[in-house]
Structure formats: C-alpha cells, structure tokens
Amino acid sequence: MRTLLLASVLLLFSAIACRAVYPTPTPSPTPLPRPPAAQPTVAPTPTFTPTLAPTPTPAGVVVRVSSHPQFGPILTDPQGRTLYLFTRDEPNKTNCTGTCLQAWPPLLTQAPPVAGEGVHSNLLGTIQRPEGSTRVTYNGWPLYYFASDQSPGEAKGQGVRGVWFVVSPAGAPVGASSPPTPAPTAQPTPSPTPIGQVREVRLSLRFPTFTPNRVRVQVGEAVRFVLVGESGSHTFTFESPDARVDLPVRGGQTVTTDTLVFTQPGRIRFWCRPHESYGMVGEIEVVPAGQSMPPPSMEPTPTTTPERDYTY
Numbered sequence: 001m002r003t004l005l006l007a008s009v010l011l012l013f014s015a016i017a018c019r020a021v022y023p024t025p026t027p028s029p030t031p032l033p034r035p036p037a038a039q040p041t042v043a044p045t046p047t048f049t050p051t052l053a054p055t056p057t058p059a060g061v062v063v064r065v066s067s068h069p070q071f072g073p074i075l076t077d078p079q080g081r082t083l084y085l086f087t088r089d090e091p092n093k094t095n096c097t098g099t100c101l102q103a104w105p106p107l108l109t110q111a112p113p114v115a116g117e118g119v120h121s122n123l124l125g126t127i128q129r130p131e132g133s134t135r136v137t138y139n140g141w142p143l144y145y146f147a148s149d150q151s152p153g154e155a156k157g158q159g160v161r162g163v164w165f166v167v168s169p170a171g172a173p174v175g176a177s178s179p180p181t182p183a184p185t186a187q188p189t190p191s192p193t194p195i196g197q198v199r200e201v202r203l204s205l206r207f208p209t210f211t212p213n214r215v216r217v218q219v220g221e222a223v224r225f226v227l228v229g230e231s232g233s234h235t236f237t238f239e240s241p242d243a244r245v246d247l248p249v250r251g252g253q254t255v256t257t258d259t260l261v262f263t264q265p266g267r268i269r270f271w272c273r274p275h276e277s278y279g280m281v282g283e284i285e286v287v288p289a290g291q292s293m294p295p296p297s298m299e300p301t302p303t304t305t306p307e308r309d310y311t312y
C-alpha cells in the first residue's frame with residue numbers, strides 16, 4: 001500500500017510538471033501509466049518532497065539562465081527547458097496564436113514570475129490573455145517553449161523560420177542575423193546544404209484559389225515556392241514538422257520562400273489566411289524519395305477537410 005501511495009504521489013507530481021511545462025495540450029511522448037482504479041479515500045500525504053518537484057500551490061514560474069554549449073547563457077525554465085522569443089511579436093503583444101501555439105506553447109504563470117540566477121528581474125513581466133491565462137514576458141518579449149524540445153538543453157527551435165530564437169539574459173534574440181535586435185553573439189549558422197538542385201514550385205495567388213492547388217514534392221528534395229500574387233492581398237501559410245511558413249503575397253508581388261526540405265512523407269495543407277474560409281487552400285503531398293513526379297495538378301478542393309494542424 002505504501003508503494004501504491006508513493007506511486008500515486010509521483011504520478012500526481014508528473015501530471016503537475018507536465019502541465020507546468022506545456023500548458024497547451026501537447027501529446028505526451030510517452031503515455032503515463034494509468035493510476036490504479038482503487039483510489040485511497042483520504043488524500044495521500046507525501047512522506048517526502050522530491051527536491052526538484054514544482055510546488056503544488058500556485059506560484060510564480062521561475063525563469064533562470066542556463067549555459068548552453070552552443071548558444072551560451074540563455075533563458076530556461078527551472079528544469080532547464082529552453083525558452084524562445086518570436087521576432088514577429090510586438091512588445092508585450094503576441095502574434096503567435098491558434099495553431100502556432102501548438103508548436104510554441106507559451107510560458108504561463110499563476111503569480112508574478114520569479115527571477116532565477118542570472119535573470120534581470122526588472123525585465124520580467126506578464127501579459128494577460130483573453131482566455132484568462134497569464135503569460136511571461138522578458139524585455140517585452142513573450143516567452144515560449146518549442147514542443148519538439150523533449151528534454152533540458154535541447155534547442156531545436158533555434159532559428160526556425162528565421163523568427164524563433166533563444167533568449168539572452170539581456171533579453172535579446174541570440175544568433176538572429178537580422179533585425180529587430182541583432183545580438184553581438186557569434187552566430188552559430190548550421191545551414192543545411194541541400195543535396196542537388198533546388199526546385200522552384202510556382203503558385204499563383206488570385207482570390208479565391210491557388211494555382212495549382214496541389215503540388216507534390218519528394219522527401220529530401222530541396223524546393224522553393226515562388227508565389228506570384230495576381231491581385232488582392234493573400235498569404236501562403238502552412239505548418240509542418242520541417243517548416244512553418246506564413247508569407248504575405250500582394251497583387252503584383254512575387255515572393256519566394258526559403259529553401260525547404262521536407263523529411264517526412266505526408267500531406268501538408270496550406271492556406272491563405274484571409275481567404276481560407278472561401279476555400280483558398282491547397283495541399284503539398286510529400287512522397288517518399290524516388291516516387292514518380294507528375295506535374296502540379298489542379299484538383300477540386302477535398303470535401304473532407306484534411307487535418308490542418310500538423311502535430312509536432
């Protein structure tokens with residue numbers, strides 16, 4: 001019975017820790033074992049307190065500085081999980097909403113955040129969200145986790161799309177090569193060199209369609225989307241495990257994405273944000289390498305809406 005109680009207590013702590021780390025629903029990489037069906041009638045009293053367990057009472061989240069082997073001192077949570085800023089945010093205002101938050105769960109707190117060692121407490125702040133949660137900011141930047149980071153020290157979100165960066169103790173993006181705030185830090189630039197040529201995929205954007213609205217690429221193939229704005233004001237937007245793209249394309253403009261390499265077969269839905277509800281959507285089919293490549297096609301929009309959120 002004693003071990004059973006202990007197991008329950010540990011499970012409880014695990015659940016709390018999970019919620020603290022990923023406030024938005026994020027698929028747990030390893031499902032926790034179900035608690036035993038028979039629950040103790042009285043609440044179990046922990047006979048000990050694990051040293052690193054988060055306090056179960058509402059408290060301000062601690063932001064601290066961890067030394068990262070590649071990026072130097074960066075902001076993390078108490079468990080050492082990497083925090084990020086989004087250069088498309090505005091001071092004390094987030095522009096990452098909706099599906100963006102599934103990949104980039106915000107750092108939430110239930111009380112004023114606490115400055116850990118190396119953190120300037122005067123740079124810590126909060127912003128209120130309409131849904132009632134309180135987000136932590138640093139130097140005006142809302143702070144986020146990256147859902148693909150599974151353990152302390154990981155920083156897979158660094159440099160993603162050129163807009164997500166780890167955060168220096170001074171409150172600046174680390175390694176950002178362009179404005180808003182170039183960091184003096186030496187730039188670690190692990191630019192993946194595409195194998196072979198870069199294929200350009202042209203899409204024309206005219207309300208309410210992409211032409212073509214269905215394209216096929218191969219796993220490992222390097223592609224760039226060339227977006228030709230015919231008229232109006234559109235976006236080319238999608239999210240996949242390999243890339244997040246959200247580019248405005250106005251009439252008369254031709255906008256080219258970065259070189260993209262898709263590593264996982266599957267279907268990736270793309271859409272125009274202003275006109276998605278009008279059916280201005282399309283699909284990138286990522287096929288295993290070596291499969292034949294028919295020309296881009298124009299097909300009717302599928303009646304069943306493919307899953308829009310690519311789960312990380």
Ligand SMILES: [Cu+2]
Binds near residue numbers: 207275276
């Ligand atoms: Cu549009």
